[in-house]
Amino acid sequence: MKRRTALKIAAATLVASSLAIGTAQAGDTVKIGAVAPKTGPLAGGSTVTHWPNIKLWVHQVNARGGLKLKSGQKKIELIEYDDQTNPGVHIKAAQRLATQDKVDFIIAPYGTGFNLASAPIYAKHGYPQIAVSAISDKIPELTKRYPGIFFTLGSTTDFAGSVAKILAKMKADGKMGGRVAMVNVADAFGIELAETARPIFEKAGLEIVYDKSYPLGTQDLSPIMKGVKAAKPDAFVAWSYPPDTFGLTKQAVTQNLDVKAYYTAVATCFPAFSKVFGKAANGILGAGGVDPTTPEMMAYRKAHKEVTGKVADYWASANTYASLQILEQAIEGVGEADRKKVTQYIKDNTFKTIMGDIKFENQVSYKYWTVGQWQDGVFYGVDSRNMPNAKSVNLKTGWK
Amino acid sequence: MDILITGLLLGGTYTLIAMGLNLQYGVARIMNLANGEMLVAGAFAAFWTYTAGQVSPILAILFVAPLAFVANWLIYRILLMPLIRRAKNQGQLEVDSILATFGMGFAFVGIMIATFGADYFSYDYLGQGVLIIGNTFALNRIVAFAAAVFICGLLYAWLYWSRPGTAVRAVAVNPQAAGLVGINVRKISALAFALGGSLTAVGGSLISTFLTLDASIGVLFTMKALIIVIMGGVGDVRGVIVAALILGLAETTVATLIDPGLTLAAAYFIFILVLLFRPQGLFGRPTS
Numbered sequence: 001m002k003r004r005t006a007l008k009i010a011a012a013t014l015v016a017s018s019l020a021i022g023t024a025q026a027g028d029t030v031k032i033g034a035v036a037p038k039t040g041p042l043a044g045g046s047t048v049t050h051w052p053n054i055k056l057w058v059h060q061v062n063a064r065g066g067l068k069l070k071s072g073q074k075k076i077e078l079i080e081y082d083d084q085t086n087p088g089v090h091i092k093a094a095q096r097l098a099t100q101d102k103v104d105f106i107i108a109p110y111g112t113g114f115n116l117a118s119a120p121i122y123a124k125h126g127y128p129q130i131a132v133s134a135i136s137d138k139i140p141e142l143t144k145r146y147p148g149i150f151f152t153l154g155s156t157t158d159f160a161g162s163v164a165k166i167l168a169k170m171k172a173d174g175k176m177g178g179r180v181a182m183v184n185v186a187d188a189f190g191i192e193l194a195e196t197a198r199p200i201f202e203k204a205g206l207e208i209v210y211d212k213s214y215p216l217g218t219q220d221l222s223p224i225m226k227g228v229k230a231a232k233p234d235a236f237v238a239w240s241y242p243p244d245t246f247g248l249t250k251q252a253v254t255q256n257l258d259v260k261a262y263y264t265a266v267a268t269c270f271p272a273f274s275k276v277f278g279k280a281a282n283g284i285l286g287a288g289g290v291d292p293t294t295p296e297m298m299a300y301r302k303a304h305k306e307v308t309g310k311v312a313d314y315w316a317s318a319n320t321y322a323s324l325q326i327l328e329q330a331i332e333g334v335g336e337a338d339r340k341k342v343t344q345y346i347k348d349n350t351f352k353t354i355m356g357d358i359k360f361e362n363q364v365s366y367k368y369w370t371v372g373q374w375q376d377g378v379f380y381g382v383d384s385r386n387m388p389n390a391k392s393v394n395l396k397t398g399w400k
Numbered sequence: 401m402d403i404l405i406t407g408l409l410l411g412g413t414y415t416l417i418a419m420g421l422n423l424q425y426g427v428a429r430i431m432n433l434a435n436g437e438m439l440v441a442g443a444f445a446a447f448w449t450y451t452a453g454q455v456s457p458i459l460a461i462l463f464v465a466p467l468a469f470v471a472n473w474l475i476y477r478i479l480l481m482p483l484i485r486r487a488k489n490q491g492q493l494e495v496d497s498i499l500a501t502f503g504m505g506f507a508f509v510g511i512m513i514a515t516f517g518a519d520y521f522s523y524d525y526l527g528q529g530v531l532i533i534g535n536t537f538a539l540n541r542i543v544a545f546a547a548a549v550f551i552c553g554l555l556y557a558w559l560y561w562s563r564p565g566t567a568v569r570a571v572a573v574n575p576q577a578a579g580l581v582g583i584n585v586r587k588i589s590a591l592a593f594a595l596g597g598s599l600t601a602v603g604g605s606l607i608s609t610f611l612t613l614d615a616s617i618g619v620l621f622t623m624k625a626l627i628i629v630i631m632g633g634v635g636d637v638r639g640v641i642v643a644a645l646i647l648g649l650a651e652t653t654v655a656t657l658i659d660p661g662l663t664l665a666a667a668y669f670i671f672i673l674v675l676l677f678r679p680q681g682l683f684g685r686p687t688s
Contacts, residue, residue: 037518038513038518039509039510039513039518039615039616040616041616041617043513043518043614043615043616044518044519044520044614044616046518047517047518047519048519048520085616183660186661212659212660212661213659213660213661214655214660214661214663215660215661215663215664217617217620218660218663219410219413219611219624220406220409220410220413220648220651220652220655222406222537222538222541223403223406223652223655223656223660224655224660226402226406226535226656227656227660242520242612243520243611243612243613243614243617246520246522246612247610247611247612250524250527250538250610251538253524253527253528254527254528254529254536254537254538255529255536256529256536267520270520272519272520272521272522275523276522276523276524277524278524
């Protein structure tokens with residue numbers, strides 16, 4: 001037994017020392033850390049939207065020789081940690097990246113809660129945090145408190161407002177009545193959106209005829225869809241997460257829910273969504289959207305498929321990649337891995353990204369899609385803030 | 401009526417989730433916390449055969465079941481046998497098996513992520529509605545319910561009218577005494593564990609036709625299965641069925657009549673009531 005323990009320790013030290021040599025040799029790189037879910041409830045989303053874009057970006061930068069700094073070109077060395085969708089684990093991992101791995105930059109986390117929870121750590125170590133998947137109405141307070149945080153995907157008011165705008169317009173055009181059934185997942189994201197949406201919908205002249213929440217991980221959503229159907233709405237809105245986005249829509253198909261507008265939030269934009277629902281997806285509205293027709297976006301989607309083997313989603317994938325482009329251009333613009341200067345550079349300059357030119361005002365970029373719609377197998381952006389080329393909204397006509 | 405049918409369908413789903421764990425815990429005394437992962441693995445198998453080869457998930461069961469049986473038998477023989485040999489009493493085995501299977505759950509999640517990725521997987525199979533007494537129900541749920549009834553019936557018949565089934569029940573009641581009358585307790589335990597795992601995987605295959613899953617979602621099902629097994633009484637097939645149906649009906653009633661947000665609260669409320677007034681479970685025998 002004793003000998004075995006000794007052996008184990010010997011083996012462990014051997015592995016540890018070889019690792020130490022490995023990192024020591026790689027000194028001539030820019031070290032970039034990334035912490036996000038690879039397991040746990042948010043892993044399904046981050047493996048579609050977050051990780052593939054990091055992989056693509058690092059691959060592309062290194063393929064062209066690395067980041068161009070004053071001291072010459074340096075390749076990116078990526079250090080990844082799984083936060084298990086657990087904020088405690090996330091903060092520990094971020095702390096480790098900062099103090100032990102001593103990375104030069106950290107890619108912003110995945111998920112609203114994680115971006116907010118880890119902001120103090122990133123601020124403490126002076127890392128710029130270009131948050132993508134963080135939708136909140138607390139943005140003004142947060143940017144005031146944390147000088148290195150940037151927001152790129154919008155606020156809850158924008159998202160609820162866009163949905164209200166689209167529905168109100170359909171009502172004004174005489175295409176449908178104003179009865180809206182609204183459901184939300186009982187989680188920070190769903191609750192905040194539902195609370196924001198209620199007054200906005202009423203102001204827009206819409207009548208909420210069904211308003212219920214359901215717990216995360218509900219296995220049978222059919223009572224909800226039956227309740228919705230019984231309320232005879234003209235439009236259906238769900239502030240939902242991926243499993244329930246799929247679950248609700250499956251129920252809507254089964255129950256043949258007769259509405260003129262059907263909206264589900266997160267994951268509606270996933271390529272898997274249209275794969276599952278095929279023609280039934282046609283006309284479904286969802287959070288996000290892109291304009292897949294610009295040359296930059298077409299090149300990006302092609303590269304994404306080639307490098308990661310997956311089709312990019314039709315929303316935050318592009319925003320995530322754009323945030324990495326901003327980081328890349330800021331580091332190269334400064335010419336050194338100086339976090340303070342890079343943060344200042346991000347505040348002062350305009351960046352060329354696949355989503356067009358992005359400039360931050362008070363650490364917020366106001367260029368993003370808010371609502372998209374499946375139209376013949378592509379999820380086009382139909383409403384946005386400051387994005388050109390929005391498609392017009394179609395009526396939902398049946399599930400066949 | 402609508403509530404009744406929806407509740408029964410959901411109860412059928414819950415039976416599929418919990419039946420395997422009941423066998424594993426009731427007979428083999430392994431509190432298998434990796435139960436949910438086995439379910440997700442079964443679901444993955446069905447998803448994969450459906451998307452890759454357009455093979456119906458119902459047919460997929462034909463190979464999922466024996467495969468899961470062998471895999472679980474191996475898990476029992478290789479990974480759990482050392483714990484069983486070492487355990488001085490039942491309590492120690494339960495504690496050890498909880499820790500071991502908890503760890504195994506993580507390993508399974510890792511393996512599934514490595515092989516399939518962490519994406520959500522979902523497909524549309526028999527999603528069309530069926531009209532029953534003026535209400536529409538999804539066909540895939542009805543199929544899953546029918547399968548649950550069929551599986552439970554088969555299991556019940558096997559347990560009560562066959563020799564090995566009787567031996568399984570004997571081990572569930574008292575492993576020591578079962579050994580004394582010439583039953584090979586370890587062999588029967590291995591059989592029960594493998595059968596339990598196989599049932600769970602089959603349940604997963606059926607559930608994948610209507611639920612959207614991902615590699616790390618297993619723990620949710622483990623929790624549900626635990627509640628049902630404890631509510632129904634450990635080691636009793638009838639208990640699981642009754643508990644699953646009660647849970648399904650209660651959740652549907654609350655969701656339809658009061659508020660969908662309170663389904664979890666209702667489930668746990670019933671669980672607490674059972675624990676307070678019948679701590680051994682609905683069909684359980686009082687422990688001495």
